[in-house]
Amino acid sequence: MIKIYHVPRTRSIRVIWTCEELGLAYELIPVDFSLEYRSSPEWRALNPVGKVPVMIDDDFALFESGAMVQYLLDRYGEGRLQPAAGTPEHAIYLQWSWFAEATFARPLGEIVNHRRSLPEDQQSSVAIAEMQDRAQLCVEALDKAVADHDYVLGNEFSAADIMLGYSLMLAQRFLSEPLPPHAAAYFERLAARPGYVVATADI
Numbered sequence: 461m462i463k464i465y466h467v468p469r470t471r472s473i474r475v476i477w478t479c480e481e482l483g484l485a486y487e488l489i490p491v492d493f494s495l496e497y498r499s500s501p502e503w504r505a506l507n508p509v510g511k512v513p514v515m516i517d518d519d520f521a522l523f524e525s526g527a528m529v530q531y532l533l534d535r536y537g538e539g540r541l542q543p544a545a546g547t548p549e550h551a552i553y554l555q556w557s558w559f560a561e562a563t564f565a566r567p568l569g570e571i572v573n574h575r576r577s578l579p580e581d582q583q584s585s586v587a588i589a590e591m592q593d594r595a596q597l598c599v600e601a602l603d604k605a606v607a608d609h610d611y612v613l614g615n616e617f618s619a620a621d622i623m624l625g626y627s628l629m630l631a632q633r634f635l636s637e638p639l640p641p642h643a644a645a646y647f648e649r650l651a652a653r654p655g656y657v658v659a660t661a662d663i
């Protein structure tokens with residue numbers, strides 16, 4: 461059984477959404493998101509830097525949401541939600557999946573961390589604006605990428621859209637500008653998928 465250690469509004473959404481798209485059974489384990497618990501030896505044994513999520517399939521444990529999504533596809537996907545490995549299409553799929561986390565979610569996550577870690581009078585509006593600018597560039601890149609088709613790989617939905625969907629959810633919450641039109645329509649398409657609705661139901 462796949463166990464997903466879940467906190468609402470966090471990257472565990474990507475893992476739940478992937479299971480839903482693939483029709484996989486899973487169990488949700490709620491995690492205490494307090495810094496105290498995430499710093500405990502118990503949680504650090506599962507996630508060495510005290511972050512969420514964690515996924516355990518039988519006795520195989522993973523941290524890093526993108527690795528969990530990829531593992532689920534490779535082990536249970538039977539070719540669904542990703543182009544065949546070794547093809548240029550797969551490389552583009554990987555490019556957007558990595559972009560979603562390493563480039564796009566990164567400044568957004570730092571805004572969240574900055575606001576969570578510091579009292580309001582110690583927060584830097586300059587630092588936050590700088591991170592918003594970095595994320596805004598990503599939104600604009602995505603807006604161009606989906607200008608002429610429904611999903612980032614064309615007209616076929618893939619797990620890269622799951623990776624990006626979570627980052628767009630953060631962008632909607634933490635950027636001062638509304639999403640530009642193509643990115644907004646793309647996000648609406650993603651958010652209408654039943655798997656997204658289930659994965660975000662407890663927000």
Ligand SMILES: N[C@@H](CCC(=O)N[C@@H](CS)C(=O)NCC(=O)O)C(=O)O
Pocket residue numbers: 469470471472510511512513523524525526561569573
């Ligand atoms: N790259 C990691 C990022 C994990 C991450 O930043 N998780 C957030 C919740 S979505 C978290 O635990 N933040 C708490 C912190 O950074 O202190 C992944 O994709 O799993």
